[in-house]
Amino acid sequence: MESNPKPENYQDLTFRDRMATVDKEGKRIWVFPKKPKGKLTNYRRVVAYFLLAFFYLAPHLKLNGDQLIYLDFLDRRFVLFGQSFYPQDFHLLVLAFISLLVFIILFTVVYGRIFCGWACPQTIFMEFLYRPIEYLIDGDRNKQKELARQQMNPTKLFKRILKHGIFFLISFITSITFLSYVIGWPAVSELMAGWPADNFGSLVGVLIFSGTHYFIFAWFREQVCSLVCPYGRLQGVMLDHNSIVVAYDYLRGEPRGRGKNEDKGDCIDCKRCVDVCPTGIDIRNGTQLECINCTACIDACNTVMYTIDKPKGLIRYASERSISEARKHVLNARAIAYSIVLVILLGVASYAFMNRDEVETTIVRTQGTLFQAYGENALSNLYDLQMINKSANNVSMELKLLEPTGEIKVLGDSLKLDKGEVIKRNLLIILPKEEITSSNTHIMIGIYKGGEEIEKISSSFVGPNSLDKNE
Numbered sequence: 001m002e003s004n005p006k007p008e009n010y011q012d013l014t015f016r017d018r019m020a021t022v023d024k025e026g027k028r029i030w031v032f033p034k035k036p037k038g039k040l041t042n043y044r045r046v047v048a049y050f051l052l053a054f055f056y057l058a059p060h061l062k063l064n065g066d067q068l069i070y071l072d073f074l075d076r077r078f079v080l081f082g083q084s085f086y087p088q089d090f091h092l093l094v095l096a097f098i099s100l101l102v103f104i105i106l107f108t109v110v111y112g113r114i115f116c117g118w119a120c121p122q123t124i125f126m127e128f129l130y131r132p133i134e135y136l137i138d139g140d141r142n143k144q145k146e147l148a149r150q151q152m153n154p155t156k157l158f159k160r161i162l163k164h165g166i167f168f169l170i171s172f173i174t175s176i177t178f179l180s181y182v183i184g185w186p187a188v189s190e191l192m193a194g195w196p197a198d199n200f201g202s203l204v205g206v207l208i209f210s211g212t213h214y215f216i217f218a219w220f221r222e223q224v225c226s227l228v229c230p231y232g233r234l235q236g237v238m239l240d241h242n243s244i245v246v247a248y249d250y251l252r253g254e255p256r257g258r259g260k261n262e263d264k265g266d267c268i269d270c271k272r273c274v275d276v277c278p279t280g281i282d283i284r285n286g287t288q289l290e291c292i293n294c295t296a297c298i299d300a301c302n303t304v305m306y307t308i309d310k311p312k313g314l315i316r317y318a319s320e321r322s323i324s325e326a327r328k329h330v331l332n333a334r335a336i337a338y339s340i341v342l343v344i345l346l347g348v349a350s351y352a353f354m355n356r357d358e359v360e361t362t363i364v365r366t367q368g369t370l371f372q373a374y375g376e377n378a379l380s381n382l383y384d385l386q387m388i389n390k391s392a393n394n395v396s397m398e399l400k401l402l403e404p405t406g407e408i409k410v411l412g413d414s415l416k417l418d419k420g421e422v423i424k425r426n427l428l429i430i431l432p433k434e435e436i437t438s439s440n441t442h443i444m445i446g447i448y449k450g451g452e453e454i455e456k457i458s459s460s461f462v463g464p465n466s467l468d469k470n471e
Contacts, residue, residue: 019226020280020290030148031222033131034141034275038299047118048128056173059180059188064392065419071181077420083353084390084420088360092352099349103342104231108238110338112245116232117294122216122224125174127278127294130167130217137163141275164218171213175206222279226290236289241321242334246293248273248284248315249323256284266310273297273315283315358391359417361447363427363457371462374430381461383427385410389417395449399427402456403444404435429461436463 021029061068063082070079078085085092107115116123137159138144150156180188191199216224225232239245253267267284274282276297279290283297301315322328366382374380389395397415399408411426429443440460447455 020282020288021222021226028223029280031278031280032141032144032148033278033280033296034272034300035135036276036294036296036299038295038302040295041299044118044295045128048124051119051124052129056177059177059185066392067180067184069181070184072184073182082392084392086360086388086390086422088388089356089390092356095352096349099345103345105238106338106342106345108231108235109240109243110335110342112239112243113232113235113291113293114244116225116292117246120292122229123292123294126217126221129170131278133166133170134163137166164214167218168210168214171210171217172206174213175209178209179206222290225279225292232289232292239287241324242319244317244319244335245287246283246291246295246298246315247287247318247320247323249313249318250284251323251326253284253314266305266314268304268308270304272300272304276300287320356390357455358389359395359397359447359449359454360388360390361397361455361457362386363445363459365459365462366426371464374428378430378432379436379463380428380430383429383459385425385427386422387415387417387425388422389419392419394418398448398451400446400448401429401443402446404431404441406431406435406443408445431461431463436461439463439465 018024021031023029058068066079066082066084068079068081070077072078076087134144138147147156147159176188176192191202195203248267253265255263255265256267256269257264258268271282273284274280274297276299277283278294278296279292281288281290283291295317298315298317302312305312305314363383363385366384369382371379371381385399387397395417397417399410399415401408407430409428409430411428413423413425415423415425417423429445431441431443435441439462441463443459443461445457445459446453447457
């Protein structure tokens with residue numbers, strides 16, 4: 001996203017020639033962010049720990065007899081908050097995917113990378129699980145930098161072993177939790193009971209996943225957001241001058257400097273915003289690829305503004321246009337319209353999921369069969385029936401022929417389905433000869449659950465081309 005013209009000497013654009021975490025020789029610059037404090041950080045902490053608690057507890061919680069979230073890819077059964085989904089619900093999954101894609105585009109166009117700073121798993125794990133442990137063991141920014149410069153000694157060795165040991169333990173627990181979502185917690189418990197002598201292959205798989213998770217959060221860190229994440233790479237395409245991002249008010253802040261000189265802006269160039277940034281950028285340079293909109297710089301700057309008795313909001317959520325035009329309101333008509341579209345989109349998708357059929361029935365004529373005489377005054381057709389019970393309860397079903405007058409006979413067992421069960425039966429539909437009006441007679445079948453009609457299915461009944469009704 002190109003920026004509007006800035007005040008003279010506002011910024012040196014050479015910073016865009018390389019990543020903030022890579023020096024001129026191409027070597028990585030390790031980021032030691034200062035521990036953030038402030039109102040927005042507290043809000044993010046509440047959101048983060050709620051999401052973390054949900055992630056680790058969901059495999060152990062049950063609703064309607066099933067694990068809260070269960071993704072069984074082998075049997076193609078997916079459970080979300082007590083609702084089971086099967087391959088027959090593929091159209092709902094397509095709707096959900098399209099809704100998610102449109103939602104991401106519209107949401108990013110309006111609100112920038114708020115997701116990255118508030119709900120992205122990479123940010124949640126890094127900033128609210130791994131980083132706090134690092135602060136606890138290694139200390140804040142300056143102590144971490146000092147420890148990194150030290151030669152290895154018993155104290156440093158102890159801290160490194162303790163920190164990375166805890167990091168790997170968290171990664172191991174996280175891997176076990178991921179596995180629980182796929183095969184279920186009871187199956188995971190059974191696997192773990194035999195480790196390491198039994199089920200050694202599963203242990204190796206968990207250790208490999210744990211090692212990958214550990215590598216990402218112990219070493220790769222912010223590079224995921226800058227180099228790997230496709231959403232981060234695409235933000236430059238989706239953002240524009242009206243997108244709401246974490247932004248520096250250069251009209252108010254420039255020129256930077258300390259003192260009470262009236263020619264100076266409100267920014268005193270303390271670099272607190274740079275010190276707390278987890279990706280090592282200077283937000284005062286404008287919107288950048290590495291920025292994840294984490295609001296750490298907002299809290300740091302607001303603290304400084306309070307100390308020097310200046311208004312808060314030098315760094316804040318704003319659009320480039322609202323800053324260049326010195327407007328406080330960041331929501332324009334387009335942002336409001338897009339937000340309404342997002343709400344409608346979520347509503348439609350939610351309605352489709354909540355109002356799907358609990359029992360899905362398919363009735364088709366058996367291929368390769370013709371009509372058969374059934375006694376002297378009737379003909380019969382053979383049909384294939386499939387029923388899927390998507391509800392959380394056992395159900396008993398019933399079929400009735402609504403149009404025309406006739407009879408349905410279920411061949412085989414009754415139509416009782418356990419939770420999640422799929423049954424296949426053959427049906428014999430019998431019509432009196434006087435009801436057969438053509439070689440392809442339209443029929444309507446009612447599907448009943450507990451005596452209540454839940455669905456109607458139309459089909460056709462094949463008869464002879466001509467029929468002497470007086471026979």
